[in-house]
Amino acid sequence: xxxxxxxxxxxxxxxxxxxxxxxxxxxxxxxxxxxxxxxxxxxxxxxxxxxxxxxxxxxxxxxxxxxxxxxxxxxxxxxxxxxxxxxxxxxxxxxxxxxxxxxxxxxxxxxxxxxxxxxxxxxxxxxxxxxxxxxxxxxxxxxxxxxxxxxxxxxxxxxxxxxxxxxxxxxxxxxxxxxxxxxxxxxxxxxxxxxxxxxxxxxxxxxxxxxxxxxxxxxxxxxxxxxxxxxxxxxxxxxxxxxxxxxxxxxxxxxxxxxxxxxxxxxxxxxxxxxxxxxxxxxxxxxxxxxxxxxxxxxxxxxxxxxxxxxxxxxx
Numbered sequence: 001x002x003x004x005x006x007x008x009x010x011x012x013x014x015x016x017x018x019x020x021x022x023x024x025x026x027x028x029x030x031x032x033x034x035x036x037x038x039x040x041x042x043x044x045x046x047x048x049x050x051x052x053x054x055x056x057x058x059x060x061x062x063x064x065x066x067x068x069x070x071x072x073x074x075x076x077x078x079x080x081x082x083x084x085x086x087x088x089x090x091x092x093x094x095x096x097x098x099x100x101x102x103x104x105x106x107x108x109x110x111x112x113x114x115x116x117x118x119x120x121x122x123x124x125x126x127x128x129x130x131x132x133x134x135x136x137x138x139x140x141x142x143x144x145x146x147x148x149x150x151x152x153x154x155x156x157x158x159x160x161x162x163x164x165x166x167x168x169x170x171x172x173x174x175x176x177x178x179x180x181x182x183x184x185x186x187x188x189x190x191x192x193x194x195x196x197x198x199x200x201x202x203x204x205x206x207x208x209x210x211x212x213x214x215x216x217x218x219x220x221x222x223x224x225x226x227x228x229x230x231x232x233x234x235x236x237x238x239x240x241x242x243x244x245x246x247x248x249x250x251x252x253x254x255x256x257x258x259x260x261x262x263x264x265x266x267x268x269x270x271x272x273x274x275x276x277x278x279x280x281x282x283x284x285x286x287x288x289x290x291x292x293x294x295x296x297x298x299x300x301x302x303x304x305x306x307x308x309x310x311x312x313x314x315x316x
Contacts, residue, residue: 007071007081014112015067015088020059021105022091024098026050029059033066036083042069089113157184158289174227181225181255182212184285188295191215216300220250221278227257234264241268244275251276253299255285260313268312278306279313 007015023029027050030043040047043066049057070081091109094102161180167173185192193213212223224240226232237254244252252275254260254268260279268277280302288298298316305314 007067007085011085011112011115012067012071014108014115015084016060016064018088018105018108018112019063019084021097021101021108022088022094023059024096026054026057026059026062029062032087033063033084036087037080038066038070038077038084039080042066085112085116089116153187154289154292157187161285161289170227174225177225177227178212181223181285184295185212185214190296190299214253214299216296216303219276219303220247221253221299221303222247222250224252224254225256226254227282229258231259231261232256232264233261234267237264237268241271241275241277244277245271251278251303253278253280253303255280255282257282265313269310272306272310272312276303276307277312278303284316 019032020029023032030047030050033043034040046057046062046065050062067084070077070084088109089112094105097105157180160176161184164173164177164180167176182192191214212225214221214223222240222244224237226236228236232254237260240252240254244250254277256279259281265279268279271277278299280299284298285295287293288295301316302314305316306312
């Protein structure tokens with residue numbers, strides 16, 4: 001609770017004991033209150049009683065009555081309530097007090113200062129906790145929204161990817177496969193260069209057609225995609241293998257809609273002594289999407305297993 005917003009009981013009692021000692025007379029007490037910005041409408045009856053029946057009212061009753069009236073109004077009278085507390089906390093000229101009251105007044109002001117500091121510290125701590133709570137709520141909501149957006153993108157890509165299996169036109173299917181896979185790579189934070197061609201220096205025309213290049217852990221992997229109805233053999237992968245062999249530090253990833261023949265796997269295994277060649281199937285990509293596995297992590301583990309086990313076609 002903010003002590004300047006609403007006087008709690010312990011502070012109310014302490015102020016009632018303190019303020020009368022800071023003022024010599026009943027009139028001084030009312031002037032102290034008036035100086036804090038308390039409206040005359042809240043003290044007019046007290047002024048009248050002091051003038052007409054001062055014996056039956058004392059400084060403590062005046063202070064208690066005014067503070068209770070201020071408390072009842074809550075936020076409407078925040079400013080005078082705050083100012084009264086400020087004037088007590090900052091009071092330092094005890095020469096205006098009655099001589100017998102000076103030490104007691106000093107002690108009470110010190111208690112008020114201590115109580116206000118403790119309560120204000122508690123208030124600040126609660127406010128800080130509330131701010132942190134709100135930040136956590138905002139962060140959680142943002143994370144939840146981000147997760148929802150991520151799931152929506154994945155679902156869209158999954159739908160497009162699975163839709164490829166119903167296409168009968170090989171050229172259209174291959175083109176869309178490149179597009180979907182490239183967007184999948186990008187979504188999972190894999191740096192990708194889409195399909196491009198390499199032409200000769202003179203008039204040789206197109207020398208190479210590259211399906212795409214991705215970067216994993218600082219290594220460039222030339223990607224080749226095949227959508228054949230039969231297992232991919234040695235002749236189908238040889239051309240891509242040659243592209244990689246003629247590029248220093250390049251690696252190869254070959255993705256096929258069908259399986260690979262045993263000779264093709266054996267040929268890639270023999271090449272591992274010089275180049276990293278990893279074989280994947282579209283079915284593995286289907287499983288990655290179904291299980292919501294990180295595609296970059298999947299490819300990274302495939303390549304690492306290829307190198308460690310000298311197996312171009314590891315099953316994870």
